[in-house]
Each structure stands twice: as structure tokens, then as C-alpha cells.
Amino acid sequence: MNSRDTILGRIRNAQVPASAGAMQKVATHLAQHPRGPLPPTADDLLECFKERALKLSSDVLEASDRMQVPVLLASYLGERKLPMRGVCWPSLASLPWSTAGVEMQSHPANNKDLVGVTGAFCAIAETGTLMLLSGAETPATTSLLPETHVAVLDPRRIVATMEDAWDMMRNEYGRPPRAVNFISGPSRTADIEQTVTLGAHGPYRVLLIIAPS
């Protein structure tokens, strides 16, 4: 007998004899995937999202449209004396980066890239969180390896709760991609003397540019 059968056999013997309905109950719960108690929905999702994101130490800028994103990024990087170059997801490559003075390349981030620009699948107002889905056109490293992560977010894709985000993913993709990442501000650690320090192994800063597409 292999380990799986031994472990499962022990569980089976200990539990109330499985009724014929047990498997059905599992299937029903999976099919219905009921929601638990939810937080009250904010009146203004954008305002709620912004407020929560700032609380998590993300920086937030608003643009009137996507063409404005490069100029906003250029001034953000300039103010902080950060390098005016980075890498972005392919979907953002056509923005007027060079006009704004930003040298932007479209490839997945590697260890040398200091600024990574991504989109976001959606954002969750409840906690001020970005939800990114990995894929060929949406590499996960771009939001992870650079010291500065910039996410361009369409305000119409801000949802109220995690549950809304999962439903959006089910509707558009059917099932989760290899990696779904919730990102809530810059990476941090409080391991030394329980003192929060921003910038552990991931980005030191996260800039959210909210721009309708």
C-alpha cells in the first residue's frame, strides 16, 4: 500500500462512514462556491481603493488618459532621482515613452532592470490591492525584480471585494493562470525588532497610475 492510500485510509476509517452523498456535497459546494460574510461595499470604489492603497504605502497618480502615463512616470522618477528607463509589458509598449524622456523596453524584467511597468487584471478596493495574472504577455517578473514597480490601472476595473475579482477571473479566463498575484504595496519585512522596513526582496516602491484606457 502506498502512502496516499495509507493516509486516506486512516482518514476514511476515522470519519463517519462516508454516505453516498459525501461526494455530491463536495460537488455542490464547488459548483455554488457560496460567498461568506462580505465587507460593506464602498460608495465610491475608486476613492476607497486610493485611500487603502495609500495606507499600504503605494503611491497613487491619476491620469486623464493612458497617453499621459509616460509624462507622469517621468516626473515621478525625476523627483526621486531614479533612472529614466525601464521595461514594460507589451500592451504598454506603444505609449509615448520617448517623448516623455523615458527609455522603455518591452521585455520581461531581469535582475538589471530597475523600473518595471505592468498593467493589472483588476484592483480590489477592499484592501487597495492589485491583482495580476501571469502569462506570456504579462510576465510575473516585471512586478517583482525591479526596485520600482509601476502599474497602470483602468479605473473601470476596480472591484469591491476579492470575491468580485475571482468572478471576473472566472468570467474572462475560466480558470486561474499559473500565478495570480495580489500586490498590496512595496515589499516589506518586520523581522528585525518588528520594525516595518519597506523594500525586502521585492520592489521598494509601488506607483499606481490610474488611467482610463
Next chain:
Amino acid sequence: MQNTSLQFKKQVTIKLADVKLQDALSRLQTRFVEGRSAVISEIHDLQETRTAAAEIRDRVLNDLEHWLLHFQQQATERGAIVHWAETGEDANRIVAEIAAQHGVRSAAKSKSMVSEECGLNDALELAGVKVMETDLGEYILQLAHEAPSHIVAPVVHKNKEDISDLFAEKHRLPRKTGIADLCREAREVLRPAFLNADMGISGGNFLVAETGSVLIVTNEGNGRLVTTLPRVHVAITGIEKVVPTLEDVSTLLRLLPRSATGQSITNYVSVLTGIKGPDDHDGPEHFHIILLDNGRSSLIGGEMQEMLRCIRCGACMNHCPVYQNIGGHAYGWVYPGPMGSILTPLLSGLEKSPDLPNASTFCGACAAVCPVKIPLPDLLRKLREKQMDQGMKSRRETSMLKAWAWLALHPAIYALATTIGARILGLLGGKKKLLHFLPGASGWTDGRDLPAPAGRTFRELYREEKRL
């Protein structure tokens, strides 16, 4: 990890006298206890959410076989390979085999308490795999050859001077004193380990049955790095960590970070499903999920099953007056505090940790803060009863309890005995009404004075009051 719980009492004495540790533990109280209290109220209906969370965990535990099977089926469909390990040694052997199969020479690891349970690092080193812990706290412990003293904040027992000294010695770089500088130094030293590792090892906070995903909750970003960059990813977790759906996991995610570190959400929540797609630029080519039993299945269907609801937030230890005074190392194994005082005896034997079920004042703070409503004091009491039933108590304790029981059943003699006792102790207490020494109670009087009785018993006072 070696269980040294038998040394509990000796360790307690040492820890209580450790000034640096006491200082460190007071920080934990400010940051985690006050932090939790500040954000837990964000949850609109906390009690309803806790009840829902307990029900989610019970739903799985009451039919663990089917939920595990569904998880395995979904995970396999997406290209992951699920392994079942009965013991820690089995898990270590499986990971070593995976490493050999893929020609792995080096592994980068994010924090996993289950791997501590197995002693995985030592086993892999023996198999010729260089393992690098990458969670800052775990990395510090690896450098110092120490065990974690808290399941969420593993290095809570060290202060920044300790860490400055350790880094200066091990990194051979100029000694840094600021916390931010220490963190940056660790980041720079560890970055190559992520980039060069053949294998990433992570734990798993939850296993989502609906999608066959492993969910990990992290702050530093090292969990994302070890599950994104290396070509092989091994996730190791306990069989009880299954959660039915993404909705169910959302309910638990509202409670876990708030209860653990006082965060509304951790920086990263990663839901990892299957392997890298054909056009993907990142992600592992091989994804192995190891489900560890190590005694957990023996709790199913029994009176201790509720312990398996645990989501490892650490709130019970943060709020425990015993943990707050002795820290995690005294408990002698991976899991300290109230949850550890139950899990350690259950998973590694009551006879090896006889003091742990008794390391509680039954104040109830742990149960009050537990996000999945585990009745921790009740479970501790059940373990004490088991010790009594199995004759594991010392003869002295047993005979004293028997004497007490006999007295309690004979009210007249009880009244006489307590009246005499109260008189004598009252006299011994003197003007200050304090006892510096009492035969048979040195465990108390060695560390502090025992308040002396007023000289009269409750019954006497009650009779007097009634006459007035």
C-alpha cells in the same frame, strides 16, 4: 526538528532570567497585539466572519478524504505532481528524490514551518543540495544555526545588535547598525541565491481544492521569487490545509494577516496553479506538491480534531501570558504558545512533552482571538485529563489531587482544615502578609513572594457578614 520539550521547566527558568529576551518579547506585544486590535475591527462583522471561517475549516476536516482527492485531481490536471508523505522523514526523502531527478544542486527556500517540522534543510544538505533560507528572519537563523522562536516572526528573540554582529561576521562586510541597512544588505547577499537556484521550496498557507492551487501569503517577496525563478518548485504543507473554493479562501484571508501581524492584507498573496505555459517567460517547469501527514490524520474524527482548523496566524501565542514571558524556544519544538502546547504533544507524543498542556493559565485569551475559533483551553484540558487517565502525572501531583478531592467531598473536615491552614499561614505572613518561603511551594516562592491568607476563611467571613 528535534523535540526538546522535556527540558521545558529548565528552559523556562533560563528564559525568565534572560533580560534581552524579555525586552524582545515586550516588542512583540506592542507590535502584534496592538496591531491586531487596530485592524481586526475593520472586519464588518467579526464574529460572523470567525464563525464562517471555522465552518469552512470544519467542512474540509469532516470530509478530508474527498477534498484531498479533489485537490489532487485538479492540481494534477494542471501539471503539478502531488506526493503524499506519512512522516517528516518521508517528506525529506521525497524532496531529495525530486532534487536528484532534476539534477538540483542549490535550492532557495521561503519560510515553511512544515519543513521545520521535518528538518528538511539538514536532510537536503546530506543529499548534497545547498539550501538557502530567504525569508529575512529564517536567513538570520540559518546563519546563527538557531531554531525559530515564533511561527510568524521567527527571529523575535534577537535584537538588531545581535543581527549587526552576525551579518558583519558572516558577510565580511562593514558592520551596519540601521535596520534598513541590514535589510538591504540581506537583499543584496540573497539576490544571487534566487537567480541561481535550481529549485525553489515554499510552504503552502492553503490548498485550494476548486483550482488545485497552492496559496502562499508573504510580505518580503521572497515567496514570489522562489516560486517564479527556479525551474523546479516544491511546495510542502500539511494535509489539513485544504480549503474548498476561492470564496472560502477569501474569508480566511480577511482574518489571517489581521490576526497575525495586524495587516489588513499581506503584501503578496500568490495563488500558484500548475506549471509554466509553453509561451510563458517565467514560472517553474516542474511543480511538486508534498502533502505531509505526520500524525495529523490520527486527529481526524477524534476529540482533538478542532486543532486541525489552525491557520498558523500566531495570535494565540502573541496574546498568551505564558508565551509573552518565556518566548518560543522553551517549548522545545516547532510550534510554541497555546497552539504548540496542543500540537506538539499530539504530533510528537504526550510523553515527550508532559509540561506543555500545563503551560497555560487557562485565561482564555487564546480562544478569544483565534480566527477559526479553536477552543484552545478546552483542548489543553483534554490533554491534561489524558495525562491523568494514563497515569502520566507525578505521584506527588496525583496524591495531592486525590487528597484535595477527598477533602472537597467532606465539607466539615474541609472547613476545619482550611481554618487551621489559614490561621497558620496568616501568622507566618507577618505584618507584610507575604510568605518568602513555603515548604513544597518553592516553584512559586523562588521567584516571588506568596500573598498570605488574611487569617480567616471565606466561610468565616461569610457567616459574619450574614449576621450583620
